[in-house]
Amino acid sequence: MVSISVDTTGSTPVAVNHEGVPLSLTPEFAENPNAMFVLWKDHTALKEAEEINALSRNWEEDYTRYEGGIYSSEWFWAKVLHILRSDDDVRNAAYSWVEHCDWIPAVLVGDTNPKNLKRSRCAAGHKAMWHENFGGLPSEEFLVELDPLLKGLKNNLFRETYTCDMKVGNLSEEWAEKLGLSTEVVIGAGAFDAHLGAVGGQIELNYLSKVVGTSTCDMLIAPKEVIGDKLVGGICGQVDGSILPGMVGLEAGQSAFGDIYAWFSTMLMWPVQEIIAKMNWLDDDTIDRIHKETSEKMIAELSAAASKVPLEESSVVALDWMNGRRTPDANQELKGAIAGLTLGSDAPRIFRALVEATAFGSKMINDRFISEGVRIDGIIALGGVAKKSPFVMQILADVLDMPIKVAASEQACALGSAMAASVVAGVHPDIPAAQKAMGGGFDSEYQPDSERASIYKSFYERYKRFGEFVEGELK
Known part of the structure; x- marks a missing residue:
């Protein structure tokens, strides 16, 4: 075992505190659904998605243009905004928001601090309106115009993103002991299950x-x-x-x-x-x-x-x-x-x-x-x-x-993660080479x-x- 990479469903974001701990894993919010990971299938943010679309069409920069031109209630910003509006306690306690596929690698590395957490290009680009042509996420002005509740949140998120062939750290001592592995095991950037399933397929x-x-x-x-x-x-x-x-x-x-x-x-x-x-x-x-x-x-x-x-x-x-x-x-x-x-x-x-x-x-x-x-x-x-x-x-x-x-493969998504991990560890030079060597x-x-x-x-x-x-x- 030389490397671990992880895929999850998405967009599946969660509110975290200053230490990057999901609020639902703290005693105060343990039974609060708004503090839990919001699974991709949740459609409660329909109104917020409509507002994002309406504002984007009239803004000087259409931040939805690399998202197909229509933002969905299943995606990051709509879900975040819906919870910020509907739950004062979560809003006041949340320092940042993290996708599931980014949080798990951070846990394995042993550093969930939102400022240090490495974010997936896959999740950010498809669900959070991140694009290099925008310099990252939508502008602060756009977000505040969407809702003043979003003011300052961008500073606690991210600008850089990582593809699945990139290393985000090494396995922490805590998790090395739990898994019976070495701290020399490297951890790859996360991605969504379907996308790494495509790799595995x-x-x-x-x-x-x-x-x-x-x-x-x-x-x-x-x-x-x-x-x-x-x-x-x-x-x-x-x-x-x-x-x-x-x-x-x-x-x-x-x-x-x-x-x-x-x-x-x-x-x-x-x-x-x-x-x-x-x-x-x-x-x-x-x-x-x-x-x-x-x-x-x-x-x-x-x-x-x-x-x-x-x-x-x-x-x-x-x-x-x-x-x-x-x-x-x-x-x-x-x-x-x-x-x-x-x-x-x-x-x-x-x-x-x-x-x-x-x-x-x-x-x-x-x-x-x-x-x-x-x-x-x-x-x-x-x-x-x-x-x-x-x-x-x-x-x-x-x-x-x-x-x-x-x-x-019966487990194409897991196989795709393993292929990505092999590239992160240097076992194969790139993903196509890993696909050729490991594909079923x-x-x-x-x-x-x-x-x-x-x-x-x-x-x-x-x-x-x-x-x-x-x-x-x-x-």
């Missing part, structure tokens, strides 16, 4: 790396000379070095993917949970067994039945906005919808429509990149859904009309079926029309 030029799980994160890399001054609108940012150092990382994603299937499965489980569980003539062990086996088999049985539904009979259309829309063009206030139901619309047909909706949402992302001049030749998929559901992945290949390679390759590939792909083109147009209608109604 062996991302390459012109291939979109798609982490397919509860949600998705869709990433591409491009040489700086190819991107130039091009700004891709409506995505989650383009950041030099956020995935591979020396390359521009472009990020997009869907706010819900596997979570939509889980929602439908949970809904279908209602009779088991609420009716069968109350049948007194069944003993508790039998009820538990029915619940367990039904829950475990639900998605697999739905997939098997849905795969037998003739494509030409698909009358049901759904929207994948059940957790809002991340990209293209973030709008977390949007809601999901289902249309085209008949008395013959059974559970497999509705499930198939939901799977198709998630695939159409993926195609919207691909189309945005391609329309902005970013080339995509194929997909590299990783994550739970990619590994577990051939049914979903084949529909995704057909809808995208692109080949999909599935990374062999691909264990399956899905090719689009030309006939189904052609049919899905018309279904996709129906999906877009439905989306325009629903979005118009929600306004």
